[in-house]
Amino acid sequence: MSKETKKRKATYLKRKEEQDSLQDQINILERLLDEFKAKKSGTTQLEELCAAVGLNNAMKNAVQQHHLGVATAQSLISQWLQNHSGNPMDVFIHLGQEWPERRATLLQMKDERLERGFRFVTARCQHLDALKPHLSEERFEDANGDFCCVRNEVIPFPGVQSMRKVFDAVKFTLNTLEISISEQLGHITVRDDYDVVETDSFICNYRLTSGIDSGVTTELNAVAFGQYVENPSVNSKEPYAVLAIDSVDQDDLHPYHPHKCVRKVINGTVVLIPVPRRSSSKQTKSFRDFTTMDPDVQTEESKDSGEVEIVMLRYFFAKTCRPEFEVSEFVTQELRDNITRWGDVVLQAFWKMTQKQQPNKKRKATYLRRQEERNILQIQVRKLQRELENLQAKSSDEAIWKKKLYAVAGHNVAMENAVKEQQLGVAMTQSLISEWHQNHSSRPISMPIRLGRDWAARRETLLQMKDQRLSQALHYVTTRCQHLEPLKHHVSEERFEDDNGDFCCLRDEVIPFPGVQSLNDVFEASKFTMDTLEICISEQLGHLTIRDDYDTVDSTTFISNYRLVSAIKSGITTELNVVAFGQQIEGTDKQPCAVFSIDSVNQDDLHPYHPSKCVRKVINGSIVLIQVPRHNVKCGGTRKSCENEMVIVMMRSFFAKTCRPQFDVSEVTLQELQDNVTRWGDVVIQAIRRILYANMS
Numbered sequence: 001m002s003k004e005t006k007k008r009k010a011t012y013l014k015r016k017e018e019q020d021s022l023q024d025q026i027n028i029l030e031r032l033l034d035e036f037k038a039k040k041s042g043t044t045q046l047e048e049l050c051a052a053v054g055l056n057n058a059m060k061n062a063v064q065q066h067h068l069g070v071a072t073a074q075s076l077i078s079q080w081l082q083n084h085s086g087n088p089m090d091v092f093i094h095l096g097q098e099w100p101e102r103r104a105t106l107l108q109m110k111d112e113r114l115e116r117g118f119r120f121v122t123a124r125c126q127h128l129d130a131l132k133p134h135l136s137e138e139r140f141e142d143a144n145g146d147f148c149c150v151r152n153e154v155i156p157f158p159g160v161q162s163m164r165k166v167f168d169a170v171k172f173t174l175n176t177l178e179i180s181i182s183e184q185l186g187h188i189t190v191r192d193d194y195d196v197v198e199t200d201s202f203i204c205n206y207r208l209t210s211g212i213d214s215g216v217t218t219e220l221n222a223v224a225f226g227q228y229v230e231n232p233s234v235n236s237k238e239p240y241a242v243l244a245i246d247s248v249d250q251d252d253l254h255p256y257h258p259h260k261c262v263r264k265v266i267n268g269t270v271v272l273i274p275v276p277r278r279s280s281s282k283q284t285k286s287f288r289d290f291t292t293m294d295p296d297v298q299t300e301e302s303k304d305s306g307e308v309e310i311v312m313l314r315y316f317f318a319k320t321c322r323p324e325f326e327v328s329e330f331v332t333q334e335l336r337d338n339i340t341r342w343g344d345v346v347l348q349a350f351w352k353m354t355q356k357q358q359p360n361k362k363r364k365a366t367y368l369r370r371q372e373e374r375n376i377l378q379i380q381v382r383k384l385q386r387e388l389e390n391l392q393a394k395s396s397d398e399a400i401w402k403k404k405l406y407a408v409a410g411h412n413v414a415m416e417n418a419v420k421e422q423q424l425g426v427a428m429t430q431s432l433i434s435e436w437h438q439n440h441s442s443r444p445i446s447m448p449i450r451l452g453r454d455w456a457a458r459r460e461t462l463l464q465m466k467d468q469r470l471s472q473a474l475h476y477v478t479t480r481c482q483h484l485e486p487l488k489h490h491v492s493e494e495r496f497e498d499d500n501g502d503f504c505c506l507r508d509e510v511i512p513f514p515g516v517q518s519l520n521d522v523f524e525a526s527k528f529t530m531d532t533l534e535i536c537i538s539e540q541l542g543h544l545t546i547r548d549d550y551d552t553v554d555s556t557t558f559i560s561n562y563r564l565v566s567a568i569k570s571g572i573t574t575e576l577n578v579v580a581f582g583q584q585i586e587g588t589d590k591q592p593c594a595v596f597s598i599d600s601v602n603q604d605d606l607h608p609y610h611p612s613k614c615v616r617k618v619i620n621g622s623i624v625l626i627q628v629p630r631h632n633v634k635c636g637g638t639r640k641s642c643e644n645e646m647v648i649v650m651m652r653s654f655f656a657k658t659c660r661p662q663f664d665v666s667e668v669t670l671q672e673l674q675d676n677v678t679r680w681g682d683v684v685i686q687a688i689r690r691i692l693y694a695n696m697s
Contacts, residue, residue: 064472067476068475068476068479070433070436071476071479071480072479072480072482072483073429073433074433074480074492074508075479075480075481075482075483075484076483077426077429077430077433078138078140078483078484078490078492078508079483079484080426081138081140081150081426082140082141082142082484082485082488082490083143087267087317088120088419088420088423088424088427089113089116089117089120089244089246089267089268089269089315089317090246090267090317091109091112091113091116091246092249093105093109093223093246093247093248093249093250094248094249094250094251094252095205095248095250095251095252095253096252096253097252097253099195102194102195102205102253103195103197103203106195106203106205106223106225107203110201110203110225110227113225113244113246114225114227114242114244114269116420117242117244117269117271117315118242118269118271119424120269120315120423120424120427121152121269121271121313121314121315122271122313123424123427123428123431124152124313124315124427124428124430124431125152125154125313125431126428126431127431127432127434127435128154128431128434128435128438129154129438130154130156130273130275130311131156131275131277131309131311132154132156132438132496132497133153133154133155133156133495133496133497133503133674134152134153134154134434134438134494134495134496134497135151135152135153135154135493135494135495135496135505136151136152136153136430136434136493136494136495137149137150137151137152137340137491137492137493137494137495138150138151138490138491138492138493139336139339139340139489139490139491139492139493140488140489140490140491141488141489141490142319144321144322145322146319146320146321146322147319147320147322147335147336147339147489148317148318148319148339149317149318149319149339149340149491150316150317151314151315151316151318151340151343152314152315152430152434153312153313153314153315154311154312154313155311155312155313155314155347156275156309156310156311156312157309157310157311157312157351157354158309158667159309159667160309160310160354161274161307161308161309161310162310163228163238163239163240163241163272163274163310164228164239165310165354166241166272166310166312166350166354167226167228167241167243167272169350169353169354170226170241170243170270170272170346170350171202171226171243172350172353173346173349173350173353174204174224174243174245174346175204176349177189177191177208177342177345177346178190178191178208178210180345180346180348180349181208181210181342181345184345184348184349185338185341185345186213187210187211187212187213188210188211189208189209189210189211190208190209190210191206191207191208192206192207192209192254193205193206194206194207194253194254201226201227201228202224202225202226202227203223203224203225203226204223204224205222205223205224205248206221206222206224207219207220207221207222207254208220208222209261212334212335212338213334214327214328214330214331214334216262216323216327216331216334216335217260217261217262218261218262218263218264218320218335219256219257219261219262219263219264220247220263220264220265220266221247221248221251221254221256222245222246222247222248222266223245223246223247223248224243224244224245225243225244225245225246226241226242226243226244227241227242227243228241229241229242238273238274238308239274240271240272240273240274241270241271241272242269242270242271242272243269243270243271243272244268244269244270245266245267245268245316246266246267246268247264247265247266247267258321258324259324259325260325262320262321262323262335263320263321264318264319264320264321264342265317265318265319265320265321266316266317266318266319266342267316267317268314268315268316268317268318268343269314269315269316270312270313270314271312271313271314272310272311272312272313273310273311273313274308274309274310274311275308275309275310275311276307276308276309277307277308277309314343314347316343318339318340318342318343319339320335320336320338320339323335329514329515329689329693330689330693333686333689336489337682337686344675348671348675351668351671352668434494434496437494437496437506438496438498445469445472445473445476445597445620445622445653446599446620446655447465447468447469447472447599448602449461449465449579449599449600449601449602449603450601450602450603450604450605451561451601451603451604451605451606452605452606453605453606455551458550458551458561458606459551459553459559462551462559462561462579462581463553463559466557466559466581466583469581469597469599470581470583470585470595470597472622473595473596473597473622473623473624474585474587474588474593474595474622474624476622476653477622477623477624477651477652477653478588478624478651480508480651480653481508481510481651481653484510485510486510486512486626486628486649486651487512487628487630487647487649488510488512489510489511489512490509490510491507491508491509492507492508492509493505493506493507493508493678494506494507495674495677495678498657500659500660501660502657502658502659502660503657503658503660503673503674503677504655504656504657504677505655505656505657505677505678506654506655507652507653507654507656507678507681508651508652508653509650509651509652509653510649510650510651511649511650511651511652511685512628512647512648512649512650513647513648513649513650513689513692514647515647515693515696516647516648516692516696517627517645517646517647517648518648519584519592519593519594519625519626519627519648520584521648521692522594522625522648522650522688522692523582523584523594523625525688525691525692526582526594526596526623526625526684526688527558527582528691529684529687529688529691530560530580530596530598530684531560532687533545533547533564533680533683533684533687534546534547534564534566536683536684536686536687537564537566537680537683540683540686540687541676541679541683542569543566543567543568543569544566544567545564545565545566545567546564546565546566547562547563547564548562548563548565548607549561549562550562550563550606550607557581557582557583558580558581558582558583559579559580559581560579560580561577561578561579561580561601562577562578562580563575563576563577563578563607564576564578565614568672568673568676569672570665570666570668570669570672572615572661572665572669572672572673573613573614573615574614574615574616574617574658574673575609575610575614575615575616575617576600576616576617576618576619577600577601577604577607577609578598578599578600578601578619579598579599579601580596580597580598580599581596581597581598582594582595582596582597583595587626591626591627592627593624593625593626593627594623594624594625595622595623595624595625596621596622596623596624596625597621597622597623598619598620598621598622598654599619599620599621600617600618600619600620611659611662612662612663613663615658615659615661615673616658616659617656617657617658617659617680618655618656618657618658618659619654619655619656619657620654620655621652621653621654621655621656621681622652622653622654623650623651623652624650624651624652625648625649625650625651626648626649626651627646627647627648627649628646628647628648628649629645629646629647630645630646630647631645652681654681656677656678656680656681657677658673658674658676658677661673
């Protein structure tokens with residue numbers, strides 16, 4: 001049987017199968033190639049992202065080192081001020097018993113005092129924006145145990161264009177200061193006017209006696225100078241005004257009473273200048289631009305801008321002498337807290353006057369009743385002075401004495417000039433640092449905090465950032481306070497308005513707690529105060545405050561997330577959403593210490609901010625508690641027992657901001673928000689002190 005012939009497949013069919021197979025292979029290879037390219041592209045994006053993260057971290061570290069460098073410079077300046085607690089504008093004032101002699105003494109020093117004050121204040125403010133409010137303050141305890149404060153301010157008066165109006169308001173406030181203190185602080189204050197000269201160039205000598213809340217009486221004997229310059233001959237064609245106030249060092253007619261009164265000392269200068277309001281297209285100008293500008297150009301700019309704004313530059317040194325009689329720790333703290341309140345009263349008083357546009361009521365001077373008698377005495381004094389000059393000219397011994405005196409006086413003047421130049425150099429450095437803070441209103445110890453809606457994720461976010469945040473806090477605070485004496489109270493503060501119009505404050509403090517030796521007691525008192533802050537604010541400030549606790553971890557390491565809603569006196573509601581961390585750790589010197597931090601939440605998906613009806617408050621702060629040994633020279637025991645006394649010291653640094661309201665408010669309300677930017681921080685310290693010293697009593 002023959003085999004059956006196998007049918008041959010057509011060639012075109014074989015070619016078609018081969019083509020289909022090759023096409024399938026191509027498709028597979030193209031798919032693999034696309035996957036490889038996609039994988040390679042994702043790897044490239046990941047590499048770029050990692051590189052960007054690395055660059056971002058490097059920039060963050062560079063910025064942090066920059067902040068630490070500025071903090072070191074501030075620490076050095078704070079140390080310099082603490083060790084050189086004199087005032088660059090201070091003049092020794094000795095008033096005798098004769099009225100004509102007293103007035104002649106004041107008239108002779110007026111021009112030099114005003115010129116020196118004007119020069120220093122303009123140097124201190126030269127780098128600051130003249131149309132933005134700014135405050136820089138240092139508080140400290142000097143070598144004598146006196147409480148000192150150095151404050152510099154730039155205070156614009158929006159809407160006020162009359163230089164004469166502000167000058168008269170300042171004069172009126174100084175002439176009625178006892179009324180303002182009694183009304184605003186509740187401290188009954190009595191005034192004695194010794195001498196007044198009322199003209200465009202005025203002189204006033206007065207004494208204020210005031211009783212504070214604890215019953216202790218304070219006294220101030222001061223001289224005020226002032227001059228309104230309508231047609232200046234140099235630097236500017238616009239009018240300006242200068243005012244100065246200085247404590248009398250020795251008064252033979254009205255001596256101080258150190259055994260029953262606490263003496264207050266003040267040396268300050270106020271400069272009033274008109275500043276053209278800038279249009280939105282013009283760049284920010286510092287005060288230096290207006291003082292060095294050509295008069296014709298300055299006048300032309302005033303015309304172009306259409307209006308000017310009166311700006312006050314204020315610098316003062318205030319001191320409350322340590323009482324020479326026994327007082328409690330609470331009284332000492334009250335004296336320290338009140339050191340600048342008279343200055344705040346002055347500012348608030350003529351803020352209200354300029355805003356309400358009320359006419360000034362001229363106060364009748366008390367010297368008028370004795371004017372005829374003083375004129376007669378002045379004639380007699382001039383006659384006696386001429387006779388004395390004739391006698392001195394005939395005395396050879398007197399000539400020799402004068403020659404030696406002039407040599408000593410010349411040497412003294414040379415030393416004074418050297419000291420003045422040094423103080424001006426420090427003032428210029430402070431001005432540069434103030435400008436830096438105003439232009440870089442961020443903090444190196446702040447971390448962005450974004451909390452979601454899930455409770456477990458929120459807690460995990462806080463737990464992850466705790467250690468890094470506390471480490472940053474310890475590093476920055478110790479750097480900022482490294483040159484300060486830990487056993488002496490010190491406050492350094494900068495207040496300013498940033499580019500967004502928000503009111504900002506930077507404050508660094510060293511706060512010793514005399515008699516407190518337990519670090520844990522201060523740690524627990526601080527925790528308790530943070531947990532009951534709404535009660536302290538409501539009781540001490542009279543601002544009704546409500547607290548919402550969102551999350552709390554209470555152990556050796558505690559974490560707390562809460563929100564405070566508070567109503568200020570004008571009826572505006574403020575809100576604060578923060579996270580607080582705290583832990584007792586071992587410090588860099590292997591000694592026990594405690595660290596706290598408190599930071600505002602940037603974004604909270606579960607509890608968002610309400611900018612249309614509440615004013616947002618922002619805070620980033622750090623607290624470090626340390627133990628410092630103190631040698632008690634008064635102890636009667638052994639040397640070993642004397643050296644073992646420990647004092648707990650708090651070092652605190654914080655940035656606080658009150659955001660500009662996103663709804664219409666009055667100028668007075670804006671001023672209240674600005675004044676309250678740090679009051680919650682003051683409440684915290686007062687509450688901690690009450691807890692600690694109540695437990696000791």
